[in-house]
Structure formats: structure tokens, C-alpha cells
Amino acid sequence: MTTRTDDVGGTLLEGLTNPQREAVRHVDGPLLILAGPGSGKTRVVTRRAAYLASVVTKPWHVLAITFTNKAAREMEERIAALGSSEGMTVGTFHAFCARLLRIHHERIGVPRNFTIVDRDDRRKVIKAAVATCGLSTDNYPAPVGDHIISNAKSELHTASQFAGLDLDWQQKAYARIYAAYEQLMLDMDALDFDDLLMKVALVLQRDADFRADLQDRYRYILIDEYQDTNTAQYAIANLLAEGHNNLCATGDPDQSIYGWRGANIENILAFERDHPDTVVVRLEQNFRSTKRILSAADQLIAANIQRKEKSLWSDLDEGAAVRVVECEDGGGEAEWVSRDIARQIRDGVPPSDVAVFYRVNAMSRSLEEALLRDGIAYQVARGVEFYNRKEIKDVWAYLRVLVNPSDDVSLLRIINTPTRGIGATTVKRLVAKAEEAGVRPAQLILETDDLGFLGRSGAKVKEFAELLRALRLLVEKPAPNALAEVMSLSGLRAMYNQELLLDDAPRANLDELHAAASQFQLEYPDATLVDWLEHAALVSDIDGIHDEERGTVTLMTLHAAKGLEFSVVYIVGLEEGMLPFRRRDEEYVDWEEERRLLFVGMTRAKHRLTLLRAKYRMLRGMTERTVRSPFLGELPSEELEWVLTEAAQPWGARAKKNNGLPPDIAEWQPGTLVRHPQLGLGQILTLSRGVRRSHASVHFKNGKRETFVLEFADLERVDFDDVG
DNA sequence: AATATTCCCGTTTTT
DNA sequence: CGGGAATATT
Numbered sequence: 033m034t035t036r037t038d039d040v041g042g043t044l045l046e047g048l049t050n051p052q053r054e055a056v057r058h059v060d061g062p063l064l065i066l067a068g069p070g071s072g073k074t075r076v077v078t079r080r081a082a083y084l085a086s087v088v089t090k091p092w093h094v095l096a097i098t099f100t101n102k103a104a105r106e107m108e109e110r111i112a113a114l115g116s117s118e119g120m121t122v123g124t125f126h127a128f129c130a131r132l133l134r135i136h137h138e139r140i141g142v143p144r145n146f147t148i149v150d151r152d153d154r155r156k157v158i159k160a161a162v163a164t165c166g167l168s169t170d171n172y173p174a175p176v177g178d179h180i181i182s183n184a185k186s187e188l189h190t191a192s193q194f195a196g197l198d199l200d201w202q203q204k205a206y207a208r209i210y211a212a213y214e215q216l217m218l219d220m221d222a223l224d225f226d227d228l229l230m231k232v233a234l235v236l237q238r239d240a241d242f243r244a245d246l247q248d249r250y251r252y253i254l255i256d257e258y259q260d261t262n263t264a265q266y267a268i269a270n271l272l273a274e275g276h277n278n279l280c281a282t283g284d285p286d287q288s289i290y291g292w293r294g295a296n297i298e299n300i301l302a303f304e305r306d307h308p309d310t311v312v313v314r315l316e317q318n319f320r321s322t323k324r325i326l327s328a329a330d331q332l333i334a335a336n337i338q339r340k341e342k343s344l345w346s347d348l349d350e351g352a353a354v355r356v357v358e359c360e361d362g363g364g365e366a367e368w369v370s371r372d373i374a375r376q377i378r379d380g381v382p383p384s385d386v387a388v389f390y391r392v393n394a395m396s397r398s399l400e401e402a403l404l405r406d407g408i409a410y411q412v413a414r415g416v417e418f419y420n421r422k423e424i425k426d427v428w429a430y431l432r433v434l435v436n437p438s439d440d441v442s443l444l445r446i447i448n449t450p451t452r453g454i455g456a457t458t459v460k461r462l463v464a465k466a467e468e469a470g471v472r473p474a475q476l477i478l479e480t481d482d483l484g485f486l487g488r489s490g491a492k493v494k495e496f497a498e499l500l501r502a503l504r505l506l507v508e509k510p511a512p513n514a515l516a517e518v519m520s521l522s523g524l525r526a527m528y529n530q531e532l533l534l535d536d537a538p539r540a541n542l543d544e545l546h547a548a549a550s551q552f553q554l555e556y557p558d559a560t561l562v563d564w565l566e567h568a569a570l571v572s573d574i575d576g577i578h579d580e581e582r583g584t585v586t587l588m589t590l591h592a593a594k595g596l597e598f599s600v601v602y603i604v605g606l607e608e609g610m611l612p613f614r615r616r617d618e619e620y621v622d623w624e625e626e627r628r629l630l631f632v633g634m635t636r637a638k639h640r641l642t643l644l645r646a647k648y649r650m651l652r653g654m655t656e657r658t659v660r661s662p663f664l665g666e667l668p669s670e671e672l673e674w675v676l677t678e679a680a681q682p683w684g685a686r687a688k689k690n691n692g693l694p695p696d697i698a699e700w701q702p703g704t705l706v707r708h709p710q711l712g713l714g715q716i717l718t719l720s721r722g723v724r725r726s727h728a729s730v731h732f733k734n735g736k737r738e739t740f741v742l743e744f745a746d747l748e749r750v751d752f753d754d755v756g
Numbered sequence: 757a758a759t760a761t762t763c764c765c766g767t768t769t770t771t
Numbered sequence: 772c773g774g775g776a777a778t779a780t781t
């Protein structure tokens with residue numbers, strides 16, 4: 033191992049602790065950075081990358097892989113701020129692989145304009161594959177096949193290899209489905225997320241020249257969140273590092289929470305075995321949490337067996353005890369949290385410094401209602417939700433078809449969207465005919481003059497073919513322009529304009545998509561539509577735009593919380609079966625992973641941490657008595673403070689608090705102006721009146737949209753004249 | 757072909 | 772309880 037100190041004036045080592053410096057200065061040979069929560073890992077990694085790129089070698093010899101695109105973007109920015117990063121490759125495994133596949137498509141053996149299918153589309157293809165095999169989706173549900181195929185690919189098992197494994201009769205059926213699925217994907221020039229990794233891993237294994245080229249190009253490799261890598265990612269990292277052996281892995285086995293998705297914690301646990309002469313750096317000083325919070329978390333995780341010993345310590349204040357609150361039911365729990373947040377905000381804590389974590393998304397509902405009632409602005413971290421919106425997927429499908437007409441899933445999605453009189457029967461005939469002729473449906477309707485076999489619908493399909501022809505001319509256009517044209521040519525714009533009065537969310541989302549496309553074009557002026565499609569298929573955080581939406585409390589799952597920090601944190605649902613989570617008819621629980629999940633959640637908190645539990649919880653329509661989570665018993669009692677809740681108010685009493693519905697509710701309608709004590713002036717978008725609950729979604733002057741339960745919210749009608 | 761109704765089932769999720 | 776998908780109805 034060599035170390036050099038001749039970096040640019042030593043600035044890259046400034047303000048670092050000794051272990052941090054050691055990690056930054058390490059140059060050659062395998063390096064494992066075990067980074068506890070809040071230990072300044074990002075700082076170390078970015079400085080080391082900058083050091084390698086500016087002092088040791090050239091930026092283009094450095095490859096940095098992150099877990100998410102967001103992390104990649106942040107790392108890139110931070111490295112850039114430290115000096116020249118131009119030419120360095122920073123991205124996720126998937127983005128990196130997708131790029132390799134585009135550039136070397138011929139050599140690797142993938143279609144030039146391949147489409148990347150998401151999970152929903154993939155399930156549709158699997159369904160089709162099940163049918164092809166003459167099986168029923170009743171016995172072979174798409175989600176199960178999805179899971180099996182995805183796991184096989186993560187383990188680098190091709191369809192034929194998978195079939196060659198020692199399988200029971202049911203797995204054998206899935207092996208056939210896998211093979212059929214691969215054929216369909218091949219026909220459609222489509223790749224799924226797992227393919228991106230598998231194709232690259234396999235070509236690296238088989239093509240020594242290709243491997244050597246890449247090894248020479250990427251002489252220093254950094255893999256972040258190594259505890260969350262799967263077998264395919266592990267293979268890629270190690271094949272690239274073979275020879276020069278400059279592989280740096282960073283991560284924390286205690287924060288491995290994606291085992292259910294194929295991540296293999298062994299990858300990091302066995303790093304030193306895989307790479308003799310590894311230098312291990314432990315970052316154990318925590319710069320985030322108070323002593324008592326850290327000590328509680330540290331003691332919890334000590335119960336795990338599968339880990340690498342670390343002793344976390346903090347130089348910060350003792351801080352307050354970790355509060356444990358046992359509430360009567362889920363509603364009471366939400367109310368307690370909401371009230372306490374209100375108190376914190378009154379005491380000067382900025383709402384954006386507050387977060388509530390839960391194990392399952394379904395638990396956000398009661399919290400949202402309570403926060404709404406108390407007039408506390410919040411946002412729910414929603415992951416890929418944006419791209420799952422129907423309107424987004426629709427436009428998306430148009431764009432994908434115009435780039436790759438073989439993309440049958442997208443074609444079938446748009447053929448009757450907006451409705452143009454091409455129904456299920458017609459589509460079925462079309463698909464059958466195409467199969468018979470051995471062509472893609474798009475090809476068939478574009479190249480066949482006589483569509484008589486479709487009966488009366490033939491004319492409609494002909495019209496659709498004309499639309500397809502018109503769309504194909506857009507391929508060369510920049511993304512925002514193509515998007516706009518697609519909107520009008522397809523009739524989607526007209527459709528949504530018509531629906532605008534009912535619900536303007538789709539329109540707003542489409543505007544947002546357009547804004548994202550424009551933004552992309554601005555950033556990469558030479559980019560084509562294909563580039564944008566790939567970017568957007570891999571980058572799920574368009575709603576990173578909402579990052580700027582500061583000033584609100586954040587609600588999210590424990591999984592989503594990884595990597596973040598908040599001053600005040602609440603974790604709800606500490607009950608047996610919820611945290612740890614237990615599937616209804618499954619006895620198996622990965623206790624260690626569940627414990628890590630709680631550990632991740634707890635270590636997000638800087639100053640105040642509160643754990644809550646409800647004695648009764650309603651799930652799937654039934655209220656059940658719960659059992660306290662065993663994890664609570666594993667926490668050091670000296671760091672805990674058990675909070676007594678006031679006797680639970682009967683539910684009805686709370687509901688009546690605001691005298692129910694506003695008196696003049698009968699006069700309310702979409703368009704009515706209303707005022708909210710915190711959010712100010714707004715306009716009603718939609719109203720729905722239920723038997724027990726009425727909802728209104730309101731568009732506020734500041735551009736925000738919120739939905740309220742009218743029985744609880746302090747909304748009052750404002751006359752137009754009052755507004756001025 | 758489009759809409760209404762019933763039925764079923766229920767983690768976590770980035771790419 | 773509530774959303775999505777499969778099924779029944781017009």
C-alpha cells in the first residue's frame with residue numbers, strides 16, 4: 033500500500049479525524065470502510081474520490097458507484113466542489129450498466145434501442161409468458177414469477193442455467209415461464225432492471241478483452257452501501273477490480289435492510305476473506321446523535337450475530353432520554369405524535385427537522401389525518417409514485433413506442449388510450465394475427481394494408497396506424513418538444529383538458545413531467561429523446577423537485593429513512609408483528625434485518641427520539657389487541673423514559689370537536705374559495721361527501737394541494753369580495 | 757365496448 | 772378498511 037501526502041495543500045484532509053484521514057489517503061489495494069451511522073462517510077468518500085482524481089490519477093480512471101441516483105448526484109456535486117471531477121464516472125450500478133450496454137450493444141449482444149421495462153410492465157410480460165406455457169395465473173401468479181425470475185437473474189442464473197438446477201415440479205414450471213419470458217422480452221427488444229446487471233456481469237465473465245479494457249479504464253473503484261449489493265453487483269465490482277485490485281467498499285452491515293430484495297450481507301461481512309490484505313478502517317465516531325440516543329441504538333444492534341463489531345461513540349451532549357409511549361389505539365398514537373410535533377414547533381423546531389417513520393405505508397393514513405386536523409404541514413415521501421401515475425405511464429408508453437415500436441406492452445397500453453374504439457376483442461385478434469405472421473403487432477398494423485380480418489374495427493386501427501406514423505417523425509426531436517407533440521397528436525391533451533374540472537392532478541403531473549424534460553434538455557443540450565427515456569427510466573426521483581418543498585414535517589417508511597437525519601424523530605408501531613414485521617401466514621421473520629431496520633430509524637435522530645406503540649391497532653378492517661415489540665425490551669432501560677398517556681378519549685368525542693361539517697357546506701362546490709388557518713387562501717378542487725367523512729382537496733395560493741377531512745379541518749368559506 | 761359490481765388480498769422498494 | 776383486478780352488466 034502506498035500513501036501520498038502531496039495533495040492540493042492538504043485541504044482534502046482538513047478537519048478530518050484520524051480514521052477518516054486514513055481512509056482518504058489510502059491509495060492502492062483493497063479498502064473496506066466500515067462506517068457507522070452519522071460518521072461522516074460521505075465526506076470521506078467524496079474527499080477520497082477527489083484525491084484519487086486530482087492527485088493520484090486522472091478522473092476518468094475513477095468509478096464511483098452509489099445505491100441511488102440521488103446519492104450519485106450529491107456525490108458528483110460534492111466532488112466537483114472539491115476540484116476537478118470532469119470525466120469521473122459516478123452513478124448507480126444500473127445507470128452504469130445501462131450506459132455500457134448502449135455503447136457496446138453489439139459486442140455484448142443486446143438490441144441497440146432496447147427498452148427498459150419497469151416492474152408493472154414486467155409483470156404483464158410474465159403473465160403473457162405464463163399463458164404461453166399453457167399455465168394459469170391462478171396457480172402461477174405474476175408477482176411470484178416476478179420474484180423468482182428477478183432472484184434468478186440477481187444470482188446470474190440464465191433461464192437455461194436456472195432450468196438445470198435441482199428443482200421441484202413447481203420450480204420447474206417457473207423455469208419454463210422464465211424461458212418464455214426471456215423469449216418475449218427478446219421479441220420486444222426489452223430489458224428489465226436485472227438484465228442490465230446480469231448482461232454486464234456475464235459479458236465481463238466471458239469476454240477477457242472487454243474485461244481488460246474496462247479494468248484499464250476504471251483503475252480505482254468505489255462502491256458505496258456495499259452491504260446492499262446483490263450477487264450480480266458483487267460480480268461486476270469484483271470483475272472490474274480484478275488485476276489492479278483497487279476496490280474500495282464502504283458501508284455498514286448494521287444498516288443492511290434490503291435482504292428481501294436479494295442484497296447479500298455476506299458481501300460485506302466476507303470482504304476481507306475475498307480480498308486478502310484488505311485495509312479496514314472503522315468510522316465509529318458519530319457526529320449526529322446525542323449520547324443517549326446513540327447508546328440505545330448501539331445496545332439494540334449488539335443483539336445481532338451477523339455483524340462486524342463496532343463501538344459507536346459520540347462527543348455530543350448526553351441529551352434527553354429516548355421516550356417510549358404506549359397509546360390506546362392507532363388513532364391515539366397518531367394524535368399523540370401530532371400534538372407533540374405541534375409542541376416542538378411551538379418551541380422553535382423547524383417542521384422540516386421533524387420526521388415520523390413507520391414500517392408499512394398503510395400507517396401513514398392515521399398520521400396524516402391527525403396532522404391535518406392540527407394544521408401541521410407535512411409531506412409523505414412517495415418514492416416512485418410519480419411514475420406510477422396513470423397519466424405519466426400513458427405518455428410514457430407513447431414515447432417508448434415511437435422509439436421502439438416492438439415494445440408491445442406499451443403499444444397495447446396506448447392502442448385504446450384515449451379510447452378510440454379499439455376494444456379487447458380487436459386487440460386480441462391483432463395480437464394473434466401478429467404472432468401467426470411472426471411479426472410485432474406494431475409492424476403488422478403499419479405494414480399491412482388489408483386489415484379486413486379485424487372486421488369493422490379495421491378502420492379504427494388504420495387511423496391508429498396513421499397516428500403511429502406521425503409519432504415516429506418525432507424521434508429526432510428534443511425530449512420536451514416530442515413530449516408536447518405526443519400530448520396533442522395522441523389526444524391525451526384533449527382528454528385531460530376535458531377532465532380538468534373534475535381533477536386537475538393529472539394535468540399538473542404532466543406539466544411536471546414536461547418541466548422535468550425541459551430541465552433535462554437544459555442540462556444535456558445534445559441529449560436525444562432516447563437519452564431522456566433512459567434517464568427517466570432509471571432515475572425515479574423526478575420528485576426530487578419537491579426537495580425544495582421545505583418547511584414541512586416528513587412522513588416515510590423506515591426503509592426510506594436510510595441516509596437521512598432529522599432533529600426530532602418518531603417511530604410508530606413498535607408491536608410484535610409490525611416491527612418486527614410478520615406476514616400473515618408466514619412464520620419466518622428475519623429478526624436481525626428487522627432489528628437493523630429499527631436501528632437505522634433510531635440513528636436518524638439528532639436530538640429527540642420517541643418510540644410509540646398502540647395497544648390496539650386496526651389492520652385490514654379489524655381491530656386487534658397487540659403485543660409490545662420485543663425490541664423495546666432489548667433497549668437499555670437507563671436510556672428510556674416511559675411516558676404515560678392520558679386516559680384515551682373516546683373516539684366520538686374527538687370527532688365532534690369542530691362541530692362536524694361547516695354550516696354552509698351545501699353551498700360549497702369546486703371553485704369555492706376557502707381559508708385554512710395555517711395554509712391561507714385556497715380554492716376547492718374536488719369535494720366528496722361520504723356518510724361519515726367528507727373530503728375536499730384544495731389548491732392553495734402558494735401552489736400546494738392538500739386534502740382535508742371536512743369534519744375535522746378548520747376550513748371556512750370566503751366570499752370573493754372579502755379577498756380584495 | 758364501456759361501465760358497474762364483486763372479489764380478493766394485504767411488507768419493505770430502488771433500479 | 773380500501774385499492775386493484777377480475778367479472779358481470781348494460
